[in-house]
Amino acid sequence: MLFGIHWDTSSNAAFAASILPILLRGLLVTIEASIVGFAIALALGLALAALKSSRLRVVSWPARVLAEFIRDTPLLVQLFFLYYVLPDYGLVLPAFLTGALALGVQYSAYTAEVYRAGLESVLRGQIEAARALDLSPMRIFCVIVLPQAVPRIIPALGNYLVSIMKDVPVLSVVSVLEVLNVAKIIGDRTFNYLIPLSMVGGLYLVLTILASAGVRYLDTRLPKRGLPLR
Numbered sequence: 376m377l378f379g380i381h382w383d384t385s386s387n388a389a390f391a392a393s394i395l396p397i398l399l400r401g402l403l404v405t406i407e408a409s410i411v412g413f414a415i416a417l418a419l420g421l422a423l424a425a426l427k428s429s430r431l432r433v434v435s436w437p438a439r440v441l442a443e444f445i446r447d448t449p450l451l452v453q454l455f456f457l458y459y460v461l462p463d464y465g466l467v468l469p470a471f472l473t474g475a476l477a478l479g480v481q482y483s484a485y486t487a488e489v490y491r492a493g494l495e496s497v498l499r500g501q502i503e504a505a506r507a508l509d510l511s512p513m514r515i516f517c518v519i520v521l522p523q524a525v526p527r528i529i530p531a532l533g534n535y536l537v538s539i540m541k542d543v544p545v546l547s548v549v550s551v552l553e554v555l556n557v558a559k560i561i562g563d564r565t566f567n568y569l570i571p572l573s574m575v576g577g578l579y580l581v582l583t584i585l586a587s588a589g590v591r592y593l594d595t596r597l598p599k600r601g602l603p604l605r
Contacts, residue, residue, distance in 0.1 A: 392571050395560055401557035402578050406555060408475050411538045415479020425516070427487065428494060438446065441491030446484035450545055458549045474546035478539050489531045493524030514532065526597035533590030537583050553579060569603050 425437035446455075452479040461468065468476070497520050505515045547556035558575045562568035 389569060390565075391566065391574060394571055398554055398557060399560070401552055401554035402582070404471070404551065405540065405543045405553040406582070407554075408478065408543045408546060408551065409470065409536070411472075411475035412478030412482065412539050412543075416475060416482035416486050417532070417537070419479060419483035421455075421490050423483060423487035424490035424494060427491060431477065436477055442484045442487050445480060447491040450477060450481045450542060451548065453481055453551060454545065455470055457572050465523070470546070470549045472550050474543075474551050478542060478546075482535050482539055485535055486532060489525070489528045489535070492531075494522060496519060496527055497523045526594075529590060529594045529597060533587065533594070536590065540583060540586065541579070 423438055423442050427435050427442065429435045429438075454474065456467070457477050458470070458473045501519060501523075502515060505519050510518075543553050544555040546553055547559070555572075557576050558571035559568075560573045
């Protein structure tokens with residue numbers, strides 16, 4: 376019995392049908408964690424990329440060191456640090472938010488490199504022309520550089536979205552009831568691991584296919600050409 380549900384394992388079809396609703400609830404948690412983690416990774420990654428691209432070494436070098444440190448330390452270590460160490464300093468976060476934050480921080484180091492490649496792909500002539508028009512650096516970045524850079528890096532960012540989805544099961548170590556953790560609990564209670572784990576594999580396959588299709592659709596809809604100055 377789990378979440379008030381009784382299962383009859385004598386029939387595989389009936390057993391699969393009985394656990395599907397609770398697996399879908401776990402899948403919803405997986406999707407939510409992926410979206411929140413990816414949003415954090417996009418925001419932090421853009422900030423890191425902007426800092427690493429600064430002409431001031433006092434700004435760029437600390438950002439490079441931080442990104443390298445994040446990229447070279449395991450996600451599990453970062454997750455344990457956020458969940459077990461921060462409370463000692465008075466910062467207590469819910470397990471779900473802690474897990475999503477750990478995912479976002481880990482992947483921000485990777486998205487920062489993707490952003491950097493996109494930013495460097497923008498023609499320098501356009502930036503110089505914007506400076507000649509006396510546009511502020513912030514306006515040049517937000518209006519000219521970023522709108523041209525982002526469409527070119529959509530596929531790479533989409534790959535990291537899929538990777539985040541597949542890393543969400545790591546959050547089970549801090550008691551987040553994502554879909555794989557739910558399947559493991561079902562297996563522990565019923566001594567039948569084959570069906571719930573197989574169903575989780577199928578759900579992940581559908582989820583990643585849909586995410587990849589959405590990224591491809593977005594990639595085809597966004598223009599890749601340089602935007603004219605106005």
